[in-house]
Amino acid sequence: MMTVIAHLSDTHIDTREEDDGRSIARTKAVMTYLNSLPYDLDAIIATGDIADHATPSEYETARKLLATRHPLLTCPGNHDERAAYREHFLGEPASRAPLNSALVTARFTLALCDTSVPGEDYGRLADETLTWLSTLLADTPPTHPVLIGFHHPPVPLNTPYVDDIRQHDEHRLAALTSRHPNITAFLAGHAHTPAATTFANRPLLVAPGVVSTLRLPWEPQPHHVHHDLPPAVAFHVLDPTNRLTTHYRPIPLTTS
Template sequence: MWIAQLSDPHVRPAGALYKGVVDANAALEAAVAQVNALDPQPDLVLLTGDVTEEGTPAEYAAARAILAPLRAPLRVIPGNHDERGAFRQAFHDHAWLPPNGPLHYVDAASGPVRVIALDVTIPGLHHGDADAAALAWLEAALAAEPRRPAVIMMHQPPIACGVPYLDRYRCHGGAALAALLARFPAVERVLCGHVHRSMLRRFGGTLLCTAPSTATAIGLRPWPGARPASSLEPPGFLLHQWRPEGMLTHAVPIGGFPGPYPFA
């Protein structure tokens, strides 16, 4: 089973630039085209939050139009820049979304790997929280099929990475979440977005991955007092392949590059 993970496109209304700098909509279009060109085709596409920049209906309309050409089924969760009500309305035709409350859900029908979406966002705030209610929901979801391979998708990563302006907005409750996941060894990955960088860390007996943004990269400035910064590094996405022996994750840059050449 192949799973493509896109994240943090920060879609704007048609004609507007993200932060006045980058055409985030065109960048997401390029990502969708590259995912569609993969061989083999992914069985599923995950979008791990911050679909839009301001959570407006116009931005969601633009996002739906850009995402529409995806050939593989799409599963999506909100990020801190999304607005739950507008998000739910924009994706009202996606039957896996719950009708109210946090947007937790389980997709058990797309292949051998269950996708468990954990909505840790807090409306109006930028950090997340794996609170007691979220953990109780997740425990029940994992216990329903404890031996079946699963990935957890969430927006804010529940770890500190040492970059002060990223750690300020991480998901709280990481220790309790890690302790819960350690009881379920069939969890293959915890898949996050939010940080606009690719990061890997052991977490709760599994591997936590963050996907790069399709728009911009947040600066890697791991020193005290570092000021927030971003740059136009090459965008990318993650591609996860599950086989019975385990899950393999590839980092894929988005763009056109010289080659292929007849050597390896």
Template sequence: MTTTVIAHVSDLHLDLSERATQRALTVVNHLRDMPGPIDAVLVTGDIADHATADEYAQARKLFDLPYPVLVLPGNHDRRGPFRAGLLDAAPEDGELNQVVRTPGAVFLLCDSTIPGSDEGLLGDPTLRWLDETLTAAGGELPVFVCFHHPPVDLHTPYVDRVRQFGEERLAAVLERHPQVVALLCGHAHVAAATTFAGRPLLVAPGVASTVPLPFEGRPAVDYELAPALAFHVLDDRRRLVTHYRALGQPHPER
């Protein structure tokens, strides 16, 4: 059976501190040491904490992996520095949408950020781009639609107030394109799985920290729980299985 394996990482919040660096290295070294194969590493935003050039330079060094690395911005990122630091592109401030094709899938990386706000929204230009790109892609390969902000409540008030809004517009686009097998996002700092517009909506856990559920009786943001990531495995019947992996104590830098 042929499979496509996606390592899904999110919310590193790199700020040049020892703590953030070590937690990121725990995840990166885990991926680097795996015998594989991994078809893509998807990083769904909040890569930098303050969107400085030095933070993106550190991220670029960390993401030097033997697999394709796909990146999109989160609310802590800024489009111009993100483009310049991670994509070798002009530091423009317009919406940042990308198409990445691998042998087994197509990834549509959508920009859900609103400059100056922690909330998310897929703007009209992004939704038009998404609709047109899905039409052009056809149905030969499965498609993953990816963005930073989840478009549903996850029952974590700390995050739900700054989730992606206007989600009914996204649902209307997805209804026209059955080749979309799942939606992948971050932002919530919690491993979560639900559905949206009839597809799996899979949320990567945070590398920098975890947001507990309100009934767990923990702080609003927990900085002690281990960094984690997700592995999405898609088979040739387009059945998707997700495994979440917590990684324990940070590895020493290599």
């Protein structure tokens, strides 16, 4: 049986007039597409920068926009703020503790880790997040595939602006990974461009940004963002032998 996980990132929901409804329209197009699929996804993940300014109104809007019949897991990014995220997006008591969550099924385990650092744009796994992940991995059978998602990619992606604010202290995650061959891949956001690379000898798959696409250094106007390219999602597929394939799918805005 196939496992299909849809991966979106960087919705940057912005309810101010200046945004002209762009972030909302683009997120709505993506979710309408996913919610209209004639297939029950194993999960949808949203890897951070859910809101643009972490206001209650942005999180309340994001909660409505991301409503889905598919299992949904999310984690914060550098634009998010843990207390407001908990209170207004998840509907939980406000707390500044890291936001980690896992989906454990008979076929796979999906762990979303909080790499946000309060007040900073770069990312880092807090000690308590690493302990949480280490315990989850220790409790997972050694042949059970594990996918690990977070906002900040732990390697540079040839995108100087994002590379400067990537995930720091990644050697700790690499050391943990070396002890768990069943970690199948890492899934990230933050870069606002679909990308595939490796980290700790595993695939590292970066979701496109829903709100915008970052121009690459060899494109016109490097490091600025495109709003003319459509939003897109990644589909991570595990086949019955646990081989991973990722498909990147642009979503026309006309589907909203």
